Amino acid sequence: MxxxxxxxxxxxxxxxxxxxxxxxxxxxxxxxxxxxxxxxxxxxxxxxxxxxxxxxxxxxxxxxxxxxxxxxxxxxxxxxxxxxxxxxxxxxxxxxxxxxxxxxxxxxxxxxxxxxxNFNEYDFIELESMIKEAIEELPERCREVYMKSRFEGKKNAEVAEELNISIQAVEANITRAIKKLRIHLVDYLPAVVLHAIFKIF
Amino acid sequence: MEDLIIKYLLKKTNQAEREKLFSWIAQDQENEKQFIRLKKVYALTSVMDDADESKAWRKIKKRSFRSRQLKKLGISILKYAAILILSFIGYMQLDLNTKETAIIYHYVAAEGNQINFITLSDGSKIWLNPGSVLRIPSNFSEENRQVHLEGQGYFEIFHNDLNPFVVQIDDERVRVLGTKFNVNAYHPDYLELTLVDGRIQLYSKQQQVSELMPGEKLLFRYDDQSIEREWLENTDFYSSWRSGNLQFDNIRLTSILELLETWYSAEFSLDDPEIGEIPFTGTLLKEEGLGQALKLIRSSSNLRYRKSKQENKYIIEFYQQ
Structure with a gap:
């Protein structure tokens, strides 16, 4: 980050x-x-x-x-x-x-x-740190790909070239990262934040 | 299934896959929950990789900082025509500390038969039809957006959720949440609102009486507070006048004449009120003058007219042939 x-x-x-x-x-x-x-x-x-x-x-x-x-x-x-x-x-x-x-x-x-x-500032502080934490816990290659793609705004082809892997591998890693983040965020977010972020009707 | 959801979130699914996904979601509450969770995480964590940031920043800079510059001047007025501005102390307001605060009003009005255009310090644009007066308090700001209108104005309001724009017409107030609309308050008996885009609410004596949808026209009668609504196929008539290029599609003669009266210092009379209900379709250019407008009405109907002049005003009487 x-x-x-x-x-x-x-x-x-x-x-x-x-x-x-x-x-x-x-x-x-x-x-x-x-x-x-x-x-x-x-x-x-x-x-x-x-x-x-x-x-x-x-x-x-x-x-x-x-x-x-x-x-x-x-x-x-x-x-x-x-x-x-x-x-x-x-x-x-x-x-x-x-x-x-x-x-x-x-x-x-x-x-x-x-x-x-329902965006409120307290939830955001929590969410930010949860997301950071969740990203830290991703496997190394997976995290690298996800960061480059999501936070540095690089295109899949650019990420593939930089890391010397195939575009398919980039895509696979992004998919994997999202999956893991989802599991992490849903399972570990405090109940109150979970309620705000994942409030379901 | 999770793979399909992720594929969808990455916008890589084809039509068949989308169909499959959405029927799966509709099948079971649990499926829907799973989808919603993933979509929320994705929406909050993704970053657009091909947005043109520099271009966006230039646009934002122009709009954000421009309005600040205008604020220094109070109100900037772009002259399309000679504009008469009168400023004087409207009334003295007593605040809680019993300190007297004067609110100065700026009046923007037309000279002659010109259509005026002004930009307010919050970025909102207003076109005033001849004979209309807009009153703007000196404390008008991005946080306090209230103006008073007499006559007819077309508004393009800069959207700000936290500080709605308010147009006051005597006791009635039009509360605006970012939008394009026409206010016609020429008539002493009723107020006519037409919403082109966005959302507006009408308040009368502090009470909300109605809310408009885009493409809707509303007539509010002052005496019995009654409301007539009409869906318009086309709102051009209510927005095109501001450019002096009037477009009307099935608009009744009375509405057209109301506008022509203000444009050409004319007074119209009808020997039978039914004539006013005749619908017209066409285009009129303000600069082509009254004669051209009358010619057009005559050539596309069986109406005839007598024209006379009293002092500086034309009197035109319509009658059926």
Whole structure:
């Protein structure tokens, strides 16, 4: 997780006071994560980039209201959730004539999952450390591939070349990492966090 | 099955596999739970690898920091036409510390028959039809977004979930959650709202009376608080006027004439109220003038008119042939 920059209180105060440089650091740290979050529900790159951009603009406007450094991420995800939901609901309204059962199920499932997220800063602090821990526990090669792919934003082909393995091996390792992370997160997250993150209707 | 879910999350499944996955999910609650868990972990841990970060940052910078620059000026007004701004102390407000705070209002109004366009410090855009007045308090900010409207305005509001935008029309308030809409408050008896995109709520005397969906038009009568709703196939008429290029598709004559009155300092009368209900379809350019508009109405219906001039106003009487 060397890529992740830790924000100290001082930086956070500078951000709240309107320091554009710190805002840019925050942007660089989270932009791709917020895009990916939205993209996994709206399934449209253009829309998810817009959603992410709106989240940051809203964060900037409302920066004085954010109380803790961890609140930044919670704020970004909250806005991204609501914008993504708006888009999906709009899509649902406009696609009433679409009869493809799978598309409807998928759309409804995405709405349901998004609605169930309840981002609050305490959960995020916990989740962050849980994810870090879970990644640390991955087998070495698996962790290496996952980090390069997910946190350094490298394409599968690039990762394959860097580590001198096949693209299939990269894909297999990513799949393995997700599986292990899932098991770790579900089994070890404290009940209260689990409730917030995996709240199921 | 877990492999299929992961394949799906990585967006690598084909149509048949997607079908298989979603029927599996629908089969059993436990299946659904398993899917939801995995999808949540994936959504929270993945990073987009091909998003154009630098381009995005430029866009954000432009929108975030621009609004701050505008704030320094209070309100920036882009002149499409000569704009008359009056600022004076609206009223004195007493706060809890009994310290007197003056709120200064800026008035934006049209001179002549021009359509005005202004950008507020929060990034919202407003087009004002001739004869309309927008009142903006000096403490308008990204956190306090309330304006007062007389006449007709088209709004493109910058979305901010935490601080809704409020358009006040006497006792009625339109609460906005980021959106494009038209407010027509010319008429003394009713308010007409048309939502093009987003979400708006109508409040009357502190009570929410209605919420609009995109493509919906609402008529709110002040006296009995009654509401008439209408679904529009096309909202062009309510948004196109702002560019002076009026597009109407099955719009009744009364609505078109209401707008022409404000554009050309004209007054229309109908010898039979039924005439007002005749629907018209077409396009009118503001700059082509009243004569052209009348010609178009005459050529596409059996309506005829008499034109006279009183002081600076044209009086036009329509009658059926």
């Amino acid at each position: 060397t890529h992740q920059i830790e924000y100290d209180q001082q930086n956070f105060q500078r951000f709240k006071a309107g320091d554009e440089k710190v805002f840019e650091l925050i942007f660089r740290q989270y932009y791709n994560q917020i895009v990916a979050f939205s993209y996994s529900f709206v399934d449209d790159k253009y829309i998810s980039e817009n959603v992410s951009q709106e989240s940051f603009i809203n964060l900037w406007i409302n920066r004085r209201k954010v109380e803790k450094p961890a609140g930044i991420k919670a704020f970004l995800y909250t806005i991204a959730k609501s914008r993504s939901l708006n888009y999906l609901r709009e899509k649902k309204r406009h696609s009433l004539h679409v009869t493809n059962e799978t598309d409807i199920r998928e759309l409804e499932m995405n709405v349901k999952i998004l609605e169930s997220f």
